[in-house]
Amino acid sequence: MGKDRDKDKDKELTSKNEMKLSQEFYKKAQELFKDYPKRVHALLPLLHMIQKEQGQISDQAMEEVADLVDVAITHVQGVVTFYTMYSLKKRAPNYIGVCTNLSCWLRGSKELSQSLLKMIDEEKDFKGKFHLEETECLGACDHAPVALCNEKYMEDANLDDLKDWCLAKCSKDK
Numbered sequence: 001m002g003k004d005r006d007k008d009k010d011k012e013l014t015s016k017n018e019m020k021l022s023q024e025f026y027k028k029a030q031e032l033f034k035d036y037p038k039r040v041h042a043l044l045p046l047l048h049m050i051q052k053e054q055g056q057i058s059d060q061a062m063e064e065v066a067d068l069v070d071v072a073i074t075h076v077q078g079v080v081t082f083y084t085m086y087s088l089k090k091r092a093p094n095y096i097g098v099c100t101n102l103s104c105w106l107r108g109s110k111e112l113s114q115s116l117l118k119m120i121d122e123e124k125d126f127k128g129k130f131h132l133e134e135t136e137c138l139g140a141c142d143h144a145p146v147a148l149c150n151e152k153y154m155e156d157a158n159l160d161d162l163k164d165w166c167l168a169k170c171s172k173d174k
């Protein structure tokens with residue numbers, strides 16, 4: 001019984017260590033700090049780096065980054081849970097956010113998002129590569145419907161262009 005508990009503890013520690021931030025991350029963070037008057041001002045780009053590197057923002061990562069910028073972990077948790085670009089759970093490597101607020105909705109974004117979801121589900125090459133979600137206003141309403149594809153905006157978005165973007169991402173991964 002005790003041994004089993006030790007094994008579980010070991011497993012827990014191993015998986016926590018796997019989520020540790022890399023040396024590469026710490027190096028990039030030091031570079032980034034040069035551009036900001038205070039370390040805490042670099043919190044958002046640091047979190048973007050973690051999301052990209054690990055596909056999520058784990059508890060371990062939040063602890064480490066809170067230490068690094070010298071704020072309470074609750075501050076980091078508040079930021080991570082406020083912005084949809086960050087996720088506590090592991091996500092597929094490519095993010096697509098389709099805005100379904102009024103202007104985009106009036107220009108068919110709900111249907112676009114549903115068709116895109118169907119396409120991602122059905123297309124064998126797309127499996128596990130894209131995380132799709134509907135978002136609030138992305139601030140580019142005059143080009144509705146708008147999608148956020150990783151860090152880039154796709155304005156006047158349509159299914160063909162989104163499919164091309166997905167295909168380009170897949171061929172880059174090969």
Ligand code: FES
Pocket residue numbers: 099100101102103104105136137138139140141144145146
């Ligand atoms: S409503 Fe979609 S970008 Fe503003």
